[in-house]
Structure formats: structure tokens, C-alpha cells
Amino acid sequence: MKKLKYILSAIVSIILLVSLMTFCNTTVMAATKIPSTSISSIKVKNEAITVKWKKKSGITGYQIQYSTNSKFKKGNKTITVKSTKSTSATIKKLKSKKKYYVRMRTYKIVNGKKVYSAWSKAKSVKVK
Numbered sequence: 001m002k003k004l005k006y007i008l009s010a011i012v013s014i015i016l017l018v019s020l021m022t023f024c025n026t027t028v029m030a031a032t033k034i035p036s037t038s039i040s041s042i043k044v045k046n047e048a049i050t051v052k053w054k055k056k057s058g059i060t061g062y063q064i065q066y067s068t069n070s071k072f073k074k075g076n077k078t079i080t081v082k083s084t085k086s087t088s089a090t091i092k093k094l095k096s097k098k099k100y101y102v103r104m105r106t107y108k109i110v111n112g113k114k115v116y117s118a119w120s121k122a123k124s125v126k127v128k
Helices: 001-031
Strands: 039-045 046-051 062-067 077-080 088-091 099-110 113-116 121-128
Touching: 039 099, 039 121, 046 062, 046 099, 062 088, 077 088
Parallel strands: none
Antiparallel strands: 039 046, 046 088, 062 077, 062 099, 099 113, 099 121
16 A cells, blocks of 8 residues: 555656646747848749848748748748858749748747747749
């Protein structure tokens, strides 16, 4: 009987410890402020677009998302730019005579998990 009480108290202690660690981890991630960025220009050439932005410090990389849907509800494609020194990216193999919407955000790796900033305001461009 004493062994059973000892085992149960050990299990309860482990569960409490794990839930406390999970709570602390999410609190740290929520408190981390990630600097956001915005698209400075979009240029069209053939069936490709070049997206330019201002460089930010204190981040791990950028994410660029593009879609033919203005609300980004379906048909989204995402590109990850891992270099923080980069200030532009080219999206190729787009359909001609289509209007694309582009937005971007920054991310930072905190405790092994990606934490994202808010999405920038979407810009639209028509592929020639």
C-alpha cells in the first residue's frame, strides 16, 4: 500500500512539473516581441515577381505568402527566406494575366520553436 501511494505521488508530481514547464514555455513565447516588416516594392518581369522589403534585426528569417485570393483563404503558397541579410526574393512560374496578392512576416526561433510577427499589409500585382 505504501508503494502504491509513493508511485501515485510521483506520477502526480511529474504531471504537475510537465504542465508547469509547458505553461512557462508558452508564456515566454507569448512575451517575445518579433519586429514586423512591410513590403517596400513589388516588380513584375515576365512570369515572375520580385518582392523587396526593409531589413530587420533580431529575427531569424522571413516568410512571404502569395495567393490569387485577396483574403488568402485558398491557393496560398509560402516561401521561407532564411537569410536575415536578404532584402528581396523572386517568385517564379506564375500564371500570366493573373492578379496576385503578396504579404510577408518575420520569424524568430525561441526555445526551438518559430514565433511569428503579424502579417504585413497585402500588396497586389498583375502578372503580364
